[in-house]
Amino acid sequence: MRPENYEAVNHPPSNEFELFFGPNHPGIEGNYALKVKLNGDQVVSARADGGYLHRGFEKLMEGRLWIQNIALVPRICVPDPVPMEVCYSLAVEELGGITVPERAQWIRVLQLELSRIAAHLFTFGGHAATTGMYSNMYWGVADRDQILDLFEELSGGRVYHIYNIPGGVRRDIPTGYLERVTRTLDYIESRLPDYDNLFFTNQVFVQRARGIGAMSQEQALEWGVTGPNLRATGLAFDVRRDDPYLVYDQLEFDIPIEQAGDAWARTLVRRQELVQSIRIVRQVVERLPHVGGPIRALIPNPLAWNLPAGEVYTRVESSKGELAYYVVSTGGDKPYRVHVRGPSAMHAVQVLENLTAHARLEDIAQIMFSLDACPPEVDR
Amino acid sequence: MSRQSLAPQLEFLLQEIEGIRIHRKGPRRVRVDLAAETLPALLELLKGRAGYVHLSAITCVDWMEQEEFELVYHLWSYETRVLVMAHIRLPRDPGVYLSVYDLFKPAAFFERDIHEMFGLYFEGSPDMGKFILTEWEGPPPMRKDFDGEAWVMNHFNWQAYHPDWLKEIEAQGGGITTRPEDVRR
Numbered sequence: 001m002r003p004e005n006y007e008a009v010n011h012p013p014s015n016e017f018e019l020f021f022g023p024n025h026p027g028i029e030g031n032y033a034l035k036v037k038l039n040g041d042q043v044v045s046a047r048a049d050g051g052y053l054h055r056g057f058e059k060l061m062e063g064r065l066w067i068q069n070i071a072l073v074p075r076i077c078v079p080d081p082v083p084m085e086v087c088y089s090l091a092v093e094e095l096g097g098i099t100v101p102e103r104a105q106w107i108r109v110l111q112l113e114l115s116r117i118a119a120h121l122f123t124f125g126g127h128a129a130t131t132g133m134y135s136n137m138y139w140g141v142a143d144r145d146q147i148l149d150l151f152e153e154l155s156g157g158r159v160y161h162i163y164n165i166p167g168g169v170r171r172d173i174p175t176g177y178l179e180r181v182t183r184t185l186d187y188i189e190s191r192l193p194d195y196d197n198l199f200f201t202n203q204v205f206v207q208r209a210r211g212i213g214a215m216s217q218e219q220a221l222e223w224g225v226t227g228p229n230l231r232a233t234g235l236a237f238d239v240r241r242d243d244p245y246l247v248y249d250q251l252e253f254d255i256p257i258e259q260a261g262d263a264w265a266r267t268l269v270r271r272q273e274l275v276q277s278i279r280i281v282r283q284v285v286e287r288l289p290h291v292g293g294p295i296r297a298l299i300p301n302p303l304a305w306n307l308p309a310g311e312v313y314t315r316v317e318s319s320k321g322e323l324a325y326y327v328v329s330t331g332g333d334k335p336y337r338v339h340v341r342g343p344s345a346m347h348a349v350q351v352l353e354n355l356t357a358h359a360r361l362e363d364i365a366q367i368m369f370s371l372d373a374c375p376p377e378v379d380r
Numbered sequence: 381m382s383r384q385s386l387a388p389q390l391e392f393l394l395q396e397i398e399g400i401r402i403h404r405k406g407p408r409r410v411r412v413d414l415a416a417e418t419l420p421a422l423l424e425l426l427k428g429r430a431g432y433v434h435l436s437a438i439t440c441v442d443w444m445e446q447e448e449f450e451l452v453y454h455l456w457s458y459e460t461r462v463l464v465m466a467h468i469r470l471p472r473d474p475g476v477y478l479s480v481y482d483l484f485k486p487a488a489f490f491e492r493d494i495h496e497m498f499g500l501y502f503e504g505s506p507d508m509g510k511f512i513l514t515e516w517e518g519p520p521p522m523r524k525d526f527d528g529e530a531w532v533m534n535h536f537n538w539q540a541y542h543p544d545w546l547k548e549i550e551a552q553g554g555g556i557t558t559r560p561e562d563v564r565r
Binding site: 058221 | 408409411433434435436437439441442452454458461463465484485486488489490493497511512513514515521522528
């Protein structure tokens with residue numbers, strides 16, 4: 001809301017006051033706001049206020065060719081763009097009846113998991129900063145940069161790769177790339193003890209995060225929570241295993257869970273997921289040289305490509321939770337309707353409002369970062 | 381009960397709804413089409429007897445030529461691990477439907493979003509206020525009859541931006557060649 005449009009509400013005399021938390025606040029992820037009603041430093045209620053990042057992607061996609069939309073979709077979630085590309089590509093492929101070559105599927109998994117590692121490192125950094133631990137923030141961002149270097153080598157882009165296209169991936173991995181992936185993973189793994197000491201077992205953090213923003217499994221299911229936030233309440237659900245796509249059914253990985261459902265448990269789940277992602281990438285590195293064949297299926301001329309009429313709902317496990325695309329085709333060269341279901345549509349609105357109510361003012365940032373909410377997914 | 385045997389059971393369960401059409405789209409996808417009046421009964425049935433506790437999304441599709449809105453309820457069960465997509469059609473005018481908030485809390489967000497983007501009102505939804513388009517006073521933008529480019533042309537002026545460096549380029553035949561009158565006729 002623009003300030004000139006704000007009308008103060010005349011309350012009867014009380015100790016309560018209204019505070020605008022965001023959209024420009026270090027304790028808020030992205031451009032997002034909370035209107036918080038406070039009594040002292042106790043939150044009485046909070047209302048999410050979105051729209052600052054609305055760019056009308058769903059409408060824009062209806063006016064662009066199937067292939068052009070690939071350049072749009074990664075922008076919907078900046079810290080974790082790869083699942084967006086893959087999920088949209090999977091939808092187009094299913095509509096067009098295209099089978100993705102096996103090698104491309106392995107490369108996609110490699111890219112997806114690297115993106116998850118990068119996103120989690122970024123979240124650790126941001127989350128640490130909400131408790132005043134800025135060293136960890138710099139570490140998280142710097143170590144994420146190592147992954148971005150790998151993306152740059154693979155696709156030319158650091159943040160938005162536009163590397164997955166319907167039918168496969170744009171180009172094959174460069175020579176010696178897998179060795180560099182291994183070296184980066186070794187480096188990140190060697191950093192984990194440092195992260196443990198400085199962040200995950202640091203009492204400054206643990207005391208601040210334990211018991212904060214706690215939800216039970218029943219509440220999580222009722223509010224539509226997915227991803228690491230759901231797994232932190234003890235339910236081992238992961239789209240990669242339970243609604244498998246690409247070659248995830250050929251990979252070995254665990255689904256880490258925690259029971260407490262609070263900010264600390266959510267962070268610990270992500271910490272363990274990072275290890276699992278490294279494990280998956282190592283399997284891909286081992287397997288990829290033995291998977292030959294093309295890196296993309298032949299598709300018709302993408303500038304005059306009419307997909308058969310139909311509808312499809314594809315789901316991908318992003319670093320934030322269940323990401324889904326509902327795509328409708330009427331047989332034209334453009335989508336008739338694309339609906340993006342970002343996991344943060346739940347986490348950043350209803351769940352955040354519910355968890356911040358009766359919390360303390362200084363814990364709002366802690367709750368938001370522990371939910372790993374991504375506002376552009378809400379606004380789209 | 382093994383996971384394989386659940387899918388036929390699900391179809392058996394779905395048959396209880398009157399006038400339902402079931403279409404298996406894949407190993408984990410079931411599409412059902414039904415009348416708008418029977419949707420609450422279906423949701424209650426799925427939630428109560430097949431563990432469909434997760435409302436993944438509600439999508440609205442504007443079928444302008446048929447003068448209808450299509451609502452798609454994507455439901456996921458952590459038990460059967462089959463996604464049910466329930467399709468209903470509503471007349472575009474007056475564009476009112478019932479909220480399913482009492483069954484699924486996530487519906488509040490999706491219904492609010494659909495109301496904002498398509499103008500379809502949900503009776504009984506906790507909040508139908510604006511969320512994303514707070515400052516927007518035009519028609520619901522996701523409707524097919526809303527042309528975003530035409531809106532921009534009609535509501536914003538092209539700025540006369542001619543700094544010296546651009547004049548130099550234009551003198552050589554370059555610069556901005558696309559004028560509003562060239563874009564839309």
